[in-house]
Amino acid sequence: MRIVVVGASGNSGTAILRRLGREAGAELVGVARRVPDGDAGEPYDKVQWHSCDVGAPGAVERLTEVFAGAGAVVHLAWQIQPSHDQRVLHRTNVAGSRAVFEAVVRAGVPSLVYASSVGAYAPGPKDRPVSERWPATGVPGSSYSRDKAEVEALLDGLEREHPGLRVVRLRPGLIFQAAAATQLTRYFLGPLVPVRLLRHGRLPLVPTHRRLRMQAVHADDVADAYARSVFSDVRGAVNLAADPVLTPELVARHFHGWTVPVAAPVLRAAAALSWRARLQPVDAGWLELALNAPLMSSERAERELGWHPTVDSVSALKELFTGMAHRRHTGSPPMSGGSGLAGRPLGALRGRLAGQTNPY
Numbered sequence: 001m002r003i004v005v006v007g008a009s010g011n012s013g014t015a016i017l018r019r020l021g022r023e024a025g026a027e028l029v030g031v032a033r034r035v036p037d038g039d040a041g042e043p044y045d046k047v048q049w050h051s052c053d054v055g056a057p058g059a060v061e062r063l064t065e066v067f068a069g070a071g072a073v074v075h076l077a078w079q080i081q082p083s084h085d086q087r088v089l090h091r092t093n094v095a096g097s098r099a100v101f102e103a104v105v106r107a108g109v110p111s112l113v114y115a116s117s118v119g120a121y122a123p124g125p126k127d128r129p130v131s132e133r134w135p136a137t138g139v140p141g142s143s144y145s146r147d148k149a150e151v152e153a154l155l156d157g158l159e160r161e162h163p164g165l166r167v168v169r170l171r172p173g174l175i176f177q178a179a180a181a182t183q184l185t186r187y188f189l190g191p192l193v194p195v196r197l198l199r200h201g202r203l204p205l206v207p208t209h210r211r212l213r214m215q216a217v218h219a220d221d222v223a224d225a226y227a228r229s230v231f232s233d234v235r236g237a238v239n240l241a242a243d244p245v246l247t248p249e250l251v252a253r254h255f256h257g258w259t260v261p262v263a264a265p266v267l268r269a270a271a272a273l274s275w276r277a278r279l280q281p282v283d284a285g286w287l288e289l290a291l292n293a294p295l296m297s298s299e300r301a302e303r304e305l306g307w308h309p310t311v312d313s314v315s316a317l318k319e320l321f322t323g324m325a326h327r328r329h330t331g332s333p334p335m336s337g338g339s340g341l342a343g344r345p346l347g348a349l350r351g352r353l354a355g356q357t358n359p360y
Helices: 011-020 059-067 086-107 143-161 178-189 195-200 219-230 248-254 264-276 285-292 299-304 313-325 346-354
Strands: 002-006 027-032 048-051 072-075 111-115 166-172 174-176 205-208 214-218 236-240 242-246 258-261
Touching (some): 002 059, 011 178, 011 219, 027 059, 059 086, 072 086, 086 143, 111 219, 178 313, 219 236, 236 299, 242 313, 248 313, 264 285
Parallel strands (some): 002 027, 002 072, 027 048, 166 236, 174 214, 205 258
Antiparallel strands (some): 214 242
C-alpha cells in the first residue's frame, strides 16, 4: 500500500515512519516543508520525500499529485511556533488542513487518518475519563485548542459530503520520546530553561494545582495506533493515552522534587507575562489547556484497534527528560540539534524562537 504521511519529519511523524517501515509491502511517501537531508539516516532513508508548505498557494494541486494512487493519507502537519503570530499558525493548521482534505478527495484516496488531540475537547472532568463522545469544541483561551476544534469541524463537513471516505481522528494526550527532546525543548521551554539539571533525575520544584492532571503516551505507541488505523476499517475519533495520569505530586515523587501549591490566577499571570517578555515560547493558552482538557478513556482503541500502550506515562516522561538533559535529536530539520541556540545572547535567542515551527 502507498501511504503518504504529511508532516512526516516531526515528533509523531518520525515514530510513524519507523513503525510503518516494518509493514511488508508499505510504500512510504513523506511530505514536509523542510525534507530531511540525504544523510539523515533511518527512518528517513526509506521514504520518498516531497517538499510542500500545506498552507501556501497551490498546495492543493501539489498535494493532489503526491496523493495519487495512495491507499491512505496520514495528516500530521501542525505548527506551534511562532506563537506571537496567530495568522501564521492558522494558515498552516486550519487552511493547510483544508488543503490536505481537498487533495485527498481530488486524488480519490480511500482513507484519511488525522492527528487530532486531547486539545480538541471542550473543558471536561479531571476525576474520570471521558469517551470520544465528549464535545470536540475546544478550550476557550487556547489558540491551539481553537484550531484543533476548527479542523474537527472541517472533518465533520468532509464526512457529510463524502460518506465513502473513511476518516479516522486520533486524539492522543501529550506525546513523548527521547528523539524529540531537542525539538520539544525549543518549542515549549525555550533556551533559558536549564534542562541539563535533569541529568541527575531531579526536578527541584513542581507547581501544583488540583486541575493540573494530564495524560501522556509514548510516540512509539502513538505510531502503532496510526499503523493499526491505516490497516483497519475503523472510523471516527479514537482516544490514546497511557496510565497513570500525570499529576504534580506523582511527577515530584519520581523526580525527587518538592510540590509548591500555586493558585490558577498566579499561574496564568506568570505564563502570560513571561510569554509577552519572550522569556519562554508558549502563551497562557497552553496553561488553560492543561487546566481544562478532560481525562480520556482509551477503551475504544483497545477494543477496536487492539491497541495497548507498551510504555507507561511516567517512563515516557523520564525518557523525554533524559533526552532533554542530553540534547537528543534526530537528523530531520525540525528535530535536529543544529539550532545553535546555546550560548546566544538573549536578543538572538528571542529572534530564533520567534521563527520556529513545529510540523508534527
